[in-house]
Amino acid sequence: MSSATYVYAVVAADIDLPEGLTPVGGGEEVAVIDHGQLAAVVSDVPRDAPLGSREDLLAHERTVNTLAGSTTVLPMRFGGVVDDDRAVVDELLAAHQEYFAWALEQLDGCRQFVLTGRYDSDRLVAGIVEADPEIQQLGEAVRGKDPDATYYERIRLGEAIAGHVERIRSDDADLAVERLGPFAVATSVKEPAAEDGAVELALLVHRDRVGDFEQAVDALGDEWDERVRLRLIGPVAPYDFLPEPPEAEG
Template sequence: MAGEHGLFIYGIVPSDVEPTSDAEGVGSPPGEVTAIRHGELAALVSEVGLEEPLGRPADLSAYERLLDGTAEVAPVLPVRFGTVVTGEDAVEDLLDAHHDRFADALDEFEDRVQYTVHGRFDEQEFIGELLAGNRDAAALADQVRGRPEAESREQRIRLGEMISQAVELRREAENRDLIDAVGGHVVADAARAPSHELDAVHVAFLVANDDEEEFVRAVEEFAEQRRDLIRTRLIGPLAPYDFVSAHQLAE
């Protein structure tokens, strides 16, 4: 029956981009990825059942794998995960309505990729450093040490609040230091919300291909200087997820 299937849109690319023959989309079984072209643009899509639930970890991985792989060879505008339209006409209408805006955005991302730096404080190291430098926190720690939780509840709450505030302040400082450390090698940066209460840094960077080596070296130096306190990961190259909000489609 017509209407049982729709098209999942992954991203917008230049019209000359061709999906690889082994590209797999979302769904079970994975859909074949194709390109629908209009003018200077193309949309990467695959067929999905309209009743099929999307959002499994495997679906998100397929979405990111396709976009990140595309970003390594061509500019791409990621479309918000889960965007499904009824058919090719709807895709072509979308490309037509926003053609010039999408084309300009693709020009901005030519030869540029995203990297994300994510670091987390080592809990014991951070608390040890805090207690060594904060008399009030150290005093509270002494008051709760070895005492039943019920008897030291108030002190534990106060100590927890002090630790949380210290983490937040240090996170802001570390994010600023990271941005300063790599600032000469990036086009743009976007601080990301912490994903864990002990997050130390979480920033996305848009990096020109010619600057990737210097950028990676600067991140490695930043991480090395903090290796005992912060466990740092460099994730990328990625599609420019954090830099396309003005161009995303699904509202």
């Protein structure tokens, strides 16, 4: 056999696939394999072609995120390949039927969004310096001086500013959860990846509350003004909120 089956996600059966989905690995099309009340979203991939390029990763993300915009989805991690369509049914859908059905029910009608924020670094540091006399003194002590001669003072200055940034970041994350949490089914606070990152939240929002949620994001952006630049991404596949399998009784 020259091809295997790539699996993007598990959804409820009888789904109408969105148009324009790009398969991973240069396959011909994204398709659906039904089994009872479940379905797997799949495409063919060459057996002898390694996966892992940036294009493959983007194709996977675009497919699962597009699905998440129109239906409840259990996304698979990138790189999920099985032998053939029969294995999709036997090894995936039938073998985990009870869990998949339960997890889809838990996520029914919900969409994941990701909120990121980045500081205006110059404004942030200027505010920290203005509010802390000790940092002002350290700044004056090293300004215009030989870096080698003021090495330890510069370390103290950097540590003091970094400590303030961490406290501000923690307070901003708490405020974001306070403002947006009431509109979400669940929230997950993440560590910002960028050095100037202010906040990164994953939020699971029911479709009936998306409008109110987006208004709350706009209000938070207005409250923070230009101090924090917010970006709302989504809906995306709910990787951060996949239900854990219930513990077996007994």
